[in-house]
Amino acid sequence: MMGVERLGRGLVTTLLLFICLAVPGTAFADVVIENVSIVDLETGAVADQQTVLIEGGRIARIAPRLEAPETAERVEGEGRFLIPGLWDSHVHIFSSRSEPETALPLYLIHGITGVRDMGALWPIADQKELQAKIESGEALGPRLLLAGAWVDARPGSWPGMFLADTPDEARETVTQIAEEGWAAVKSYSMLAKPTYLALADAAKHAGLPLVGHIPERVSLPTALVAGQRGMEHFGRMTMACSKAENQMIEELRAAMDLEVSLQEVFAIMASRNRIILDTWDETLCERVLQRVAAARLHVSPTLVVANFYLGNWPPAEAPRMKLIPAEVREAWGKPDFRLEAMTDEVRALAEKSIALDRKTFLMAHRAGVPILASSDASFANPFLFHGFSLLDELDLYVEIGLTPREALYTATVAPPRFFGLADQDGTIAEGRRADLVLLDANPLDGLAPLRKPRAVIANGRLIDSDALSMMASDLREKAQTSN
Numbered sequence: 001m002m003g004v005e006r007l008g009r010g011l012v013t014t015l016l017l018f019i020c021l022a023v024p025g026t027a028f029a030d031v032v033i034e035n036v037s038i039v040d041l042e043t044g045a046v047a048d049q050q051t052v053l054i055e056g057g058r059i060a061r062i063a064p065r066l067e068a069p070e071t072a073e074r075v076e077g078e079g080r081f082l083i084p085g086l087w088d089s090h091v092h093i094f095s096s097r098s099e100p101e102t103a104l105p106l107y108l109i110h111g112i113t114g115v116r117d118m119g120a121l122w123p124i125a126d127q128k129e130l131q132a133k134i135e136s137g138e139a140l141g142p143r144l145l146l147a148g149a150w151v152d153a154r155p156g157s158w159p160g161m162f163l164a165d166t167p168d169e170a171r172e173t174v175t176q177i178a179e180e181g182w183a184a185v186k187s188y189s190m191l192a193k194p195t196y197l198a199l200a201d202a203a204k205h206a207g208l209p210l211v212g213h214i215p216e217r218v219s220l221p222t223a224l225v226a227g228q229r230g231m232e233h234f235g236r237m238t239m240a241c242s243k244a245e246n247q248m249i250e251e252l253r254a255a256m257d258l259e260v261s262l263q264e265v266f267a268i269m270a271s272r273n274r275i276i277l278d279t280w281d282e283t284l285c286e287r288v289l290q291r292v293a294a295a296r297l298h299v300s301p302t303l304v305v306a307n308f309y310l311g312n313w314p315p316a317e318a319p320r321m322k323l324i325p326a327e328v329r330e331a332w333g334k335p336d337f338r339l340e341a342m343t344d345e346v347r348a349l350a351e352k353s354i355a356l357d358r359k360t361f362l363m364a365h366r367a368g369v370p371i372l373a374s375s376d377a378s379f380a381n382p383f384l385f386h387g388f389s390l391l392d393e394l395d396l397y398v399e400i401g402l403t404p405r406e407a408l409y410t411a412t413v414a415p416p417r418f419f420g421l422a423d424q425d426g427t428i429a430e431g432r433r434a435d436l437v438l439l440d441a442n443p444l445d446g447l448a449p450l451r452k453p454r455a456v457i458a459n460g461r462l463i464d465s466d467a468l469s470m471m472a473s474d475l476r477e478k479a480q481t482s483n
C-alpha cells in the first residue's frame with residue numbers, strides 16, 4: 001500500500017526537527033556493555049558474561065573481561081540479552097513532509113535500527129539528505145536504505161512513480177534510477193510483461209536488484225526467470241500455488257489487450273481470490289516454493305496488513321494511537337478507497353484467503369524461502385504503525401509456527417545479507433556496525449521483551465531506557481498538540 005498525498009518539491013524542506021539530539025541519556029561517547037549474554041540469532045547460541053566495547057560506531061572488542069577507557073559510558077548487562085538491531089524491510093517514511101519526525105523515533109523505541117523505504121513522495125535528494133544526517137549523527141534515526149524507485153505503467157498506481165509503457169522506456173527509467181543513486185529498482189503491479197522483462201534486464205545490467213510487486217500480468221515463475229530478487233507482499237506466492245495461475249494471468253492480459261475499462265480490470269483481479277481458494281494445490285505449492293527457495297527470491301510478507309482489511313483496528317484510546325499526530329489519526333478514520341474497492345465476495349472470503357496465505361507462508365518458510373520481516377508501515381497506510389507493526393508482524397510469524405529465533409532471523413540476519421551491507425550481517429562481532437538492542441529477558445523464549453528494550457544502540461550511539469521513554473513521551477505530547 002502507499003499514500004496518495006502529492007507533495008511539491010518546494011514543500012519538502014529541511015525543516016525536520018531533530019529533537020532527539022537534545023534527549024539526555026543519548027551519548028556519543030564510547031560505550032561498554034558489561035557481563036551481558038550475547039544471543040546469536042543464526043545458531044541460537046548464547047554467550048554469557050561478555051563485555052562489549054563500542055567505539056566510533058563500531059563494535060571494537062568483545063571479551064569476557066576487558067579494559068574499557070575511563071570515559072566510556074558503562075551499561076550493566078548482567079542478566080540481560082544483547083541482540084542485533086532489527087530491520088523493517090518494507091516501510092514508507094516519506095509520505096508526508098513531517099512523517100520522519102514521528103517515524104524515526106518510533107523505530108528506535110522499538111529496537112529497529114534499520115529500515116528500507118519502498119516508495120516515497122519526497123525527492124530523492126531530500127531523502128538522501130536525511131540519510132546522510134543520520135549516518136553523520138546529526139540526526140538520530142535508523143539506518144535508511146532508499147529502495148523506493150517504483151516503476152509502473154501509466155497513469156501510475158500512486159503519485160510520483162517512475163512510468164514506463166514500453167521496453168525502451170523501461171531501460172531509460174533504469175538509467176535514471178541508477179544515476180539518481182537508488183538502492184534498487186521496484187517493479188509495480190500494472191507493468192506490461194514486455195516492459196517488465198526489459199526492466200528486469202536493464203536492472204541486471206545496471207547492477208541494481210529488482211524488487212517489488214510481480215506485475216499482475218506476469219506469473220511468479222516468469223519473474224524467477226527474469227531474475228527478480230525481492231518480492232513485496234505475500235499474495236502472489238499463494239496465487240502461484242494455484243493450478244489456475246497462468247489462466248488468471250492470461251484472462252487479465254486478454255482483457256487489457258482489448259482495453260477494457262479500469263473497473264473491469266479490477267473486477268477480474270478481485271475474482272482471483274475465489275479462484276485461488278478453489279484451485280490452491282499443496283503438491284504444486286511444494287514445487288513452486290522449492291523453485292523460489294533455489295532462486296533465493298527474498299519475500300517481504302507484510303502479513304500484518306491483513307489486520308487493516310479485516311477491520312482489526314486499535315481503538316482511539318490505544319496507547320499506540322496516542323503517539324500518532326492528530327491529522328494522521330483523522331485521515332485514518334475516514335473512508336478508505338482500498339476498503340471501498342473490496343467486493344462483497346472478497347470481503348466474505350477475506351478470512352479464508354488470509355488463512356491460506358498464512359498456511360502458504362509457513363510452507364514457504366519450511367521450504368527455505370528467504371523472508372525479510374516487513375510491516376508496510378506508513379502514515380498513508382491506515383493503522384500500520386512505524387515500529388509497533390514490525391513487532392506485530394514478528395508475533396504473527398511465531399503464531400503461525402516459526403520459533404522466536406526463526407522470526408528474529410528475518411529481521412536481523414536476513415536483511416543486511418540480502419542488502420549486501422559490508423559492515424553488518426546480523427551477528428554481533430568485532431568490526432561490525434554497532435546497531436544493537438539490550439533486552440531484559442531472553443528473546444529466544446518469546447518476543448515480549450522486544451516491546452520494552454532496556455537500551456538501543458544505533459550506529460554506536462547509546463539510547464538508554466530513560467531516553468527511550470522520553471522519546472515516547474515527546475511524541476505523545478506532539479501528537480496531542482498537532483493540528
Ligand SMILES: [Zn+2]
Binds near residue numbers: 001002091119
Ligand atoms: Zn508498501
